Amino acid sequence: MTETSQKTRTHGGFSRRALLAGAGTLAATAAIGVAGFPHIARAQAKTLKVGVYGGYFKESFEKHIFPEFSKATGITVEPVAEPTGEAWLVQLEQAARARQAPADVSMMSQVAMLKGMAAELWAPFDLSKIPNASKVLPHLINKYPDGKVSGIGAVSWYITLVTNTKAYPEPPTSWAALWDPANKEKLGLLALVSNSFLLEVTAATFFGGTKHLDTEQGQLDAFKKLSELKNNVKLWYRDEAQFEAALKSGEIPMGQYYHDVTGLAAADGNPVRSTFPKEGGILDSGSWAVTRASKAGDLAHVFVDYMCQPQIQALLSRKVGTAPTIDRKLTDLTDKEFAAVSSDIPPIIPRYDLYQTKSDWLNQKWTEMIVG
Amino acid sequence: MIRRAPRTFAEHSPILFPALMLVVFFVIPFSLMIAVSVFRRVPGGFYEPDFVFSNYERFLTTFFGGVMSFSLGLAGLVAAVAVGIAFPFTYRLVRLPRPNQIRWLVFLLSILSLSEVIIGFAWSTLLSRTAGITNLFVALGLMAEPQSLSPSFGALLAGLVYQAFPYTVLVLYPALARFDPYLVEAARTLGASPLRAFFTVVVPALRNTIVATTIMVFVFALGSYLLPQLLGRPQHWTLSVLITDQAIYQSNMPFAAAMAVFLVLVSLALVGLALLAGRREEVA
Numbered sequence: 001m002t003e004t005s006q007k008t009r010t011h012g013g014f015s016r017r018a019l020l021a022g023a024g025t026l027a028a029t030a031a032i033g034v035a036g037f038p039h040i041a042r043a044q045a046k047t048l049k050v051g052v053y054g055g056y057f058k059e060s061f062e063k064h065i066f067p068e069f070s071k072a073t074g075i076t077v078e079p080v081a082e083p084t085g086e087a088w089l090v091q092l093e094q095a096a097r098a099r100q101a102p103a104d105v106s107m108m109s110q111v112a113m114l115k116g117m118a119a120e121l122w123a124p125f126d127l128s129k130i131p132n133a134s135k136v137l138p139h140l141i142n143k144y145p146d147g148k149v150s151g152i153g154a155v156s157w158y159i160t161l162v163t164n165t166k167a168y169p170e171p172p173t174s175w176a177a178l179w180d181p182a183n184k185e186k187l188g189l190l191a192l193v194s195n196s197f198l199l200e201v202t203a204a205t206f207f208g209g210t211k212h213l214d215t216e217q218g219q220l221d222a223f224k225k226l227s228e229l230k231n232n233v234k235l236w237y238r239d240e241a242q243f244e245a246a247l248k249s250g251e252i253p254m255g256q257y258y259h260d261v262t263g264l265a266a267a268d269g270n271p272v273r274s275t276f277p278k279e280g281g282i283l284d285s286g287s288w289a290v291t292r293a294s295k296a297g298d299l300a301h302v303f304v305d306y307m308c309q310p311q312i313q314a315l316l317s318r319k320v321g322t323a324p325t326i327d328r329k330l331t332d333l334t335d336k337e338f339a340a341v342s343s344d345i346p347p348i349i350p351r352y353d354l355y356q357t358k359s360d361w362l363n364q365k366w367t368e369m370i371v372g
Numbered sequence: 373m374i375r376r377a378p379r380t381f382a383e384h385s386p387i388l389f390p391a392l393m394l395v396v397f398f399v400i401p402f403s404l405m406i407a408v409s410v411f412r413r414v415p416g417g418f419y420e421p422d423f424v425f426s427n428y429e430r431f432l433t434t435f436f437g438g439v440m441s442f443s444l445g446l447a448g449l450v451a452a453v454a455v456g457i458a459f460p461f462t463y464r465l466v467r468l469p470r471p472n473q474i475r476w477l478v479f480l481l482s483i484l485s486l487s488e489v490i491i492g493f494a495w496s497t498l499l500s501r502t503a504g505i506t507n508l509f510v511a512l513g514l515m516a517e518p519q520s521l522s523p524s525f526g527a528l529l530a531g532l533v534y535q536a537f538p539y540t541v542l543v544l545y546p547a548l549a550r551f552d553p554y555l556v557e558a559a560r561t562l563g564a565s566p567l568r569a570f571f572t573v574v575v576p577a578l579r580n581t582i583v584a585t586t587i588m589v590f591v592f593a594l595g596s597y598l599l600p601q602l603l604g605r606p607q608h609w610t611l612s613v614l615i616t617d618q619a620i621y622q623s624n625m626p627f628a629a630a631m632a633v634f635l636v637l638v639s640l641a642l643v644g645l646a647l648l649a650g651r652r653e654e655v656a
Contacts, residue, residue, distance in 0.1 A: 086620065119418045250502055
């Protein structure tokens, strides 16, 4: 707390204040602080740096969520655009070693959560200060081995089978479409084993479920089956914008992509659609986590509690297109609104455990498969 | 200006600043990288200080050998093509009237201001089926239907050469501008054709410049990691792409550092060999 306020002061708040006080208008300072520059007045007191995925996510949060939160709590949010994947985890960890916190609380993917836990990067949450956390679905609460809470479900999202409606008048029904020889050179797939979750998709589609990945033989089966679709892939993408543009134009008319963003693109009139295959969409989620280097732990608790409220989860579903992390019955989402962000088909849940215990081996096999 | 060798501390002092910069921005970071490369990877986590060679061992496989040779081959090809185009171009450029030269140089400098991302996206659009150059060929009746030319090796090569070209011209420019045009005129007077004069007089006289420029473009292309992802297929991913994957996405700093150290050593060795070969020829 003290360090946060000192930092903001050196950024201009202090000198401004000193100048005005020197003019002998202390009363006016208070008046201006409240009426004219509410941000400055609050910045001196409470500022929380929140990391969310850059681009569309950050824009939506800045527009629909953060202003309401500031109004309700008096805490100013300083949004930080974080890169997807594990890049942000690496930056947070390197910064924490230097006792720096580029963001106090960040939205982290599940694989990044686990890796951060292995390095004890996350400061534990005190659930007694977060009453609304009890509403969050139990599997979306991350815990250290000793039971301390390291992360709390922020949002869930689906990765589904997406198609260009001009190239495919009929939507595909199964993930097996990725293997169809008719789709040669037509697919865009995520380039990393730990964010594409294609091993799970393969296991669910051809081997009866992700349990098949329990053994090394099962994992090798999935790799072998996956290598059969290589000829269909035109682009293995790390950069989402690259695939999204190609999908909209029809250059790459099929692939895996985020359900929420695809829905928004379709709503904007682009010829794209997102389909939940009969084997289920991939259900991934982000958790709120606080780096151990943060000095704003108290504010982070207030923030996370606010985000877990049913009306905020519903607001996220409506405005950002994410699936709620709490039981939908607690929200006032209509069936139609819920269907827009989720599906009744049981989802494919990624095997996060594998990406921690066997991450290097899986990564090596994966790279050899797509590069070789 | 002092013509004799510097003796006192004060006379040596001008090199202190560059030396300091070299230490701060090259020696220290590179030493840190070497240190990290022998640290122990914690699977599913980060790394811990240690002294192990397992990161180097993991690199010594046919798979990484293949990626390494592809990266070196690609960088070599880019260097050869870029210098091959830029040398005759610059040779013509320095003979243009001054205002025209300035216009060309400003144009080339403006290309330098483009980021790698913009270059990559521009080329992938230019080579796409839906909006690309093949649509123009179809309109002209040269092709039956539009085709997608990217991602492919050709697209990657084009993108990298495009990116390297302005640097190449700017490095060649001073040497070619200083080159004495009377040498060519003498050759022509003695009966050599323009082409023959170019290859037997200009190129040999500027051989050192050409070698130095080629090495610079080679090293420049070796570090490219964005264009191979945007314009190439997975088999065209360079070692730099895999280093990025390890460092950024797998949080495996020790392995990324080991690969980077290896890449630096191999390219230094190649540059050394090229310089050595150049010197031998000079002696002969």
